[in-house]
Amino acid sequence: MLAVALVGAMRAAGHPTSVRDVFAHRTVRRLAASLTPAADDGPGTVEPFALVGAEDRAALPAGLTDAYPASRTQLGMLAEMAASGDAAVYHSVLAHQVRDGRPFSADALREAVRVVVGRHETLRTSFHLTGYSVPMQLVHAGVAPLVRVEDGRDAPAEVRAARFEEFVAAERATPFALDEAPLLRVSAHLDTGETWWLTFTVCHAITEGWSVARLLAELLEVYAELAAGRRPAEVEAPPVRYADFVAGELASLASGEDRAYWRSIVDGRARLALPAGWGEPGTGRVSVTVDVADLEEGVRALASDRDVSVKAVLHAAHLKVLSQLTPERRFFSGLVCDARPELPGADRVHGMYLNTLPFPYDRDARTWRQLVTAVFDREVELWPHRRFPLAEIQRDGGQRLLRVMFNYQDFSRAQGGSSATVVGTAGDGATEFDLSVFAHRGRYELSANPAVLGRAALERVGAMYRAVLAAMVADPDGDAQAVHLPDGERERLAETAEDEPVTGRLHELFEARAAATPDAVAVVAGDIELTYAQVDARANRLAHRLRAAGAGPEAVVGVCLERGADLVPALLGVLKAGAAYLPLDPAQPDERIGYMLADAGARVVVTAAGDRLAGFDGDVLAPGDDAGWPDTRPGAKGGPDDLAYVIYTSGSTGRPKGVCVSHASVLRLLAATQEHYAADGTDVWALFHSYAFDVSVFELWGALAHGGQLVVVPPRVARVPGDLLDLLVEREVTMLAQTPTAFRGLVRLAGDGDPRIKRLSLRAVVLAGEKLEVDALRPWIDRVGLARIALVNMYGPTESTVYSTYHRLTRADLATGPGTGSRIGKALAGERLYVLDEHGHPAPVGVPGELYVAGAGVTRGYLRRPALTAERFLPDPYGPPGARMYRTGDLVTRLATGAVDYHGRLDNQVKLRGYRIELGEIEAALRALPGVDEAVVLMREDTPGDPRLVGYVVAPTSEGTGELRRALARTLPDYMVPAVLVPLDRLPLNNSGKLDRAALPEPEASSGRPFVAPRTPLEAWVADVWARVLGCRRSASRTASSTSAATPSRRSCSPARCGTPASTPRSRTSSRSRRWPGSARRSPSPPARRRRSGWSSRSTWCPPATWPGCRAG
Template sequence: MSSEPPSGFKHHRCPLPSDTAAGPFRMALSVASEQVGIPVMMNVEDIYPLAPLQRGLLFHTVADGGGMYTEQLACRIEGDFHPAAFREAWEQACARHTVLRTSFLWENLESPVQVVHKAVRLPWAELDWRGLTPDEAEERLEVFLAEDRAQGFDITRAPLLRIAVIRLADDVYELVCSNHHLIFDGWSRSVLFREVLALYEGVRGGGVVLPVVRPYREFVAWLGAQDSGVAEGVWRAALDGVVAPTVLPWDPPVVAEPGVASALVSVSDEVVGGLRELCRRQGVTLGTVVQAAWALLLGRHAGQQDVVFGATVSGRPAQLPGIESMVGLFINTLPVRVRLDGRAAVGPWLRELQSSLVELREFEHTPLTQIQGWSQVPRGTALFESLVVVENLPPGEADGGGDRVRVREVRVSDETDTPLTLVAAPGEGLQLRLLFQRERYDHDGARRLLDQLATVLAGFTAGDDRPLEEVRLLDEAGELERVRALNPGRAVFANAPAPVTSFTRRAAERPDAVALVWGERQFTYRALQARAAATATRLVAHGIGPEKLCAVLVDRSPEQVAAVLAVQLAGGAYLPVDAGYPAERLAYLLTDSRCTVLLTTRALLERVPAHALDNLTVVLLDDTTTTDTTTTDTANGSTTADTANGTDTADTANGADTADGAAGADGAAEVVPLPGQLAYVIYTSGSTGQPKGVLIEHAQAARLFTAAQDHFHFDRTDVWTLFHSLAFDFSVWELWGALIHGARLVLVDDTTRRTPADMARLLTEQAVTILNQTPSAFLPLAAAIIQDGPRPTTLRAVVFGGEALPTDRLADWAHHMGTTHPALINMYGITETTVHVTCQPLTPHHLAPGAPSTIGRPLPDLTTHLLHHHHHVPTGMTGEIHVGGAGLA
């Protein structure tokens, strides 16, 4: 293809940009004449390159279709309005501003160009809807606006602008002005609209003189003359260390829909007045304050003290003459980095933020694509996921259309490719509008964010010296609502008997019912109580009683269960010590706990370091000789006597089985624990890494099951597994959950615990109904059941605890087994809160891909509070869980 214009075009004079070579633009003329025809090209006034932002918009427009980046302004016009005069005003505006006569060409060109035409025909429509009722007109208007936006623009044909005037009543009109974002931005829209209104008054009144405006090409030339090397150094330093965008965590909508929606909040006049005073005192702009509030909100939700979001800037260089009245695409989007120090005072922090923004203002013309490339954020990842737009309208924007007409209800509809866009509109007041992508956010969540932002702004006015950490996201009413939402009710379960007391009652009610299963062996409630009572008598003889701590170091076996029961039948508290612990850990627990008695076996006693036995009485389960290490050495070689003689299921107790105060195997009375007395001590890792003992009372353990009963409806027909180590507090739930309800407890041996296939068979063979698992233990078990079976048909509940639950990894189980039989229940808690705090039955919704792990609501006698610096955090925000109520150690 020739680079010279065609012969029919050779006499047409087209001024070429002085800062570019003539060759490429002659090529553009040649290509353009072939694409749109020579007669059209005779109408060309100018051809010049695109600004960087225009190039980006052009790329996305071509890739995504004509409807992309269509902007639309709709407003109500009332009064003595003449559409013909208004049309003349718009045509005069088109003659004044080159961008209103501009089209774009790119095919077969090395670089895209924008073509300014000498004259264009403005698309103009006039509709008369006076026959419609107000409701009908509003409904039709919404359809019209949607269809107009969907129509888009053919960007190769100028103008990329169209006007519709709809008559709603004799003196009421709706104006709809649509344009492609390639030709002008929001600031330019305001300049243009104010100019059109002035021209309209001139047409009606006999003429108006407006100053000459500069063409947009002068801005494009100015951009081309800038040195990007200096800008690169500045932006690299500004974003040093930023490796990922700041994402506002949020639960996805239940029904994700495409498109963009918005929520709106107006800041109270009192707060706006306080903000203006704050700006005056600190010498900052309201825009800076809004950005600061968004940064604080974003940081709180993301749990970060260094955040990045986007901000729009006017992009109009002050050094370019006539820039204020120029119409075109100047606006730019830039990253804003804000560091949050909770100890920093509001006033100085705002000044520091404004100072950093001013320093970057000289380089605000830098294209975002270049800044992205200079940052450490990986290619293909957005630099930010939220955007702040402060509508700093040009001077005179408040004019309402003159004396003849009144402009009301201005609405601007535009799209956003950022998940969240905050639009702050200062004026007499302050409106906050949040645009959100409906696939990721919902209206209720967006409205909550705006309410929180308004609360932050109000917090800024409470004192310039106020630390940031004291600025709340919820006001007092919001905090109270949050407390009520998290804690719908508070119950008290003060009369529940101690778990061991409930056990003895169940033994009296159904002595021959099976209490414990160990492989092929079964132990009735009568036999298990008898074993425990015999050992309890020995413990009492060695000083175990109320508030006395007895360490239990016994291998996994029925004797281990009986030993725990024995300690509590004696009135004492048990300290479970796992036989698999290394010697150093064993010694630490025995010495740190200050327990007075160690209940163990001869084999395990050999593993305990000698210094840990100082001042400790040792009671051997497999020896009738008891050694008090305070007076003698450990007895070795003494006669061994099994405390359980006869058949496992036989009643070995002498005397009748009764409940409270029943006689033990040797006739000694069993102690009935008081609610406030110590029940057990379990060690858990502390913040320093050194295990700390947690002391739990009988009442705290007893109320756990009463509080959970409405969720589970436990009874004597249940079959539980004791899967976990007694040193893990999940075992408290398993052991006592079965025994206080008169149910059956299946003690799982170590080999079965480690072998998912064996565990699956045990569930079926023992007809287990209640299974308690950590997620890491359940997932391989679930896979074994799904792949090879057998299916545990009797199982009615799987209770998760001890670890965070990756709910999405349960999808395969839910597909094959469902979520109702057995029910899947996630429980959250720690040792210090007596095993469980919250309970959440899981549904298919909770198991959907990407769904968060939900811990549910607190048990009815507990309260939960999600706090940040002692203040409640809003829904969806990260905070520290604070627990209150009867379960606290």
């Protein structure tokens, strides 16, 4: 505001400079040298009624001094008041305690209010949303100010306080009639002989902070003169008026340069979203004040050193705090700008001059000096474009952009020189932002929506402001990329624990059980039951054969067997020989099996299908060909750090990569999970998964290491939920591991009331391998509950040995609803979980970051992939010397309790039409619809250059995909509604029981609509146009063009091909399109292209749907 006043004074003296010039030339000498004739920044003053058309002018009532359209910020406020039915939503009650030193005079106050209201047009303004061509504000020549005086000096202090509280509440609840001026009420409450309360109740559409400060100072100055018996000095009204601001806004709206500038700011940057899960029940607002007065000298020094404003330093600290609350590298957040015209006297004019604009932040600055300079330079850059309304930026973007607002307030120059002293201020101001940050010299004031940021979270965020600002002033050359957290929080985020040493090897645990309970059943495969002694003997014979074939420590032996009685002895035999097993699922293609054998360097394979190993030149051993080999245990070779198995996982290069896991890692897994499951010899485990999927490690050794029974589930049974349920009941299985997708079959049976569910002997179902949508388990929980059979969500990549976390579900998990993070719980014993930002710094509690796993379960790395191993397995800076951590690539948040919520892969976010979209959110919304059992969403680009969202649903009771899309449109923005939904009988699964995305069909193969052939030549031609636009092979006569996978780019090009711009939105099918006027007489050849003159897709007025986003806070 000081710069505005300076520019106004210089322009009045004949030097046409601008605020941008003042910022660019930051010393008197440099500014003076720059003073050359230049174009004014924005229009000059406008004459009264110049912004009103002739028709509207004729409709105006008498007694006006001016009229002009409402500004966009005002429109947003007025529209929300109208839409909500609450006209009080945008008025403020501001109370100021005044010490005057003289007896209070009610007459002087009333006259002072009359004088001040007469000086300022906006204090005599009313709003009229109807009756004119545009919403209009009328400036009245004279109004009757509303002044109220209450004398409470004779009442006790507590009574005065209670009465004043009641008065403020009543004022808040008493709205203004917007079409009646003035939109200001003034009240005085006499407190003691020395002090009194001066209260303004004012509509936010006519004022903002600077104007209120000027109003207070001016009113007290005039009151003091009148109370002393003197006439107040005549004050000449400044030449600039609020109409000049409106004119400047209209000029900006017409500026293609301004529009292009803000589009460049918004495009390519993310909307800032505050962390999920930080809210708490409550109404109103929660507020926190952050005292940084002791840092003020350092702030001024940094500002002076960089030749920037104090505001720039405080704003830079604010942006840095926000960057710690989001994983986004490039985002924007709201900055409140004063858009007053740069004209003489503009700093003295009362009105709503604020515009909240998206301020961009890029994580590029390396030091604090660089950051504050970059922030200041960016504000200088956007200054000439500051009048472009937020509502129009949001209109162009199609969504609300801002959830956080920053407003620097220094009203010291507005306070004036009245002899009266303001000793205290209290007030409220409605704000629609989830977080509003007001920066002052010496403090930050934070105000938040409690549903988004509860008090505890807001206090934590407030502590970050102090930590960041302290770091800035302590070392201006310090690392601006580092995360700065409140004292002690970093230590809590990166707690370390020493890894406990382990001894022994996997097969030795089995051997101990075989010695203790030799006749207990170890393996059940169909009708075959093998005791521990029988399995041990078979495994011993194979181990001797393998030793003779050269197998030993660190050697890799392939095992390619169907899931049957031979499988477990084979795996045990490899381990007994001292070697590591390489699981080769026979369901995999021969080429892939051959690749893994070659890549692993295996020289021996145990298989009954040697004919599938055409390119393998090593030894092939068939199970059972062990006659003559001893069944005694071979001599021990190796130790716990030896390789136990190599499991191949998919690779980004298209070739799988082998993960090397030691005996020690699996032994630690078994010890850690035993703390939760307490498995023993009475347990029956299901080997549900392919042994080439790492969950099988938990199933196999969870059973055999504790003396339990392992039931091998045939693949054909695993794929049919009813058959699986029969097996679980018949074999009295107690421990079952499932992927969430596979378990949904049993969930459906539970929801259908299948009586077999009640006969289950299960005591735990372990869910892992995919993000768990807890809401999808509701039918099971409603039927079975959570007490008798524990539902456990575990997490862990293959690279950290199956599982790293544990979380037993409770009813509270159901309350989170669909689309939220999946609670994966706390680390298993011996594991460490770090949630880090892109620079490897701990992310604050509740802030998304990448999960790193350290500790006992971290595997060796990738077989023969040193570069990839070095990339993903990193030194652990928080663990003991020599420790490593695995970078998972998963997006998670850590909660204050230490538990972790999983959100998905970092690469599962897609960008479509400029919007960043989390596919899991759409999937959750689909699953929440009645009749939808399962859902998955992909972004496909079946037509090059035209990506679109495609949803796949298992919805046996749904009325149709069209209805599902319409239901989605009721809860999701249009850009998140899939262009097409494909109905499926079931989702395809791979051999590991996970969703097989590659097997999902092309949308055209299953559109869910019957094909109706075109009936006329014109219908055929229209259908052909749509087919070419959509990139499909045919288009039905009754296919709805606006919903059959047509993205906006496809919809926009089809009218041009058809030659009739206005007809496509109304004619949704080709059979309706044929009813264009004259279609019966025209030939089916495409009509000539025509451009409809005077037609525009853009309106200059803000539609009601976007008005709530127009507000300035």
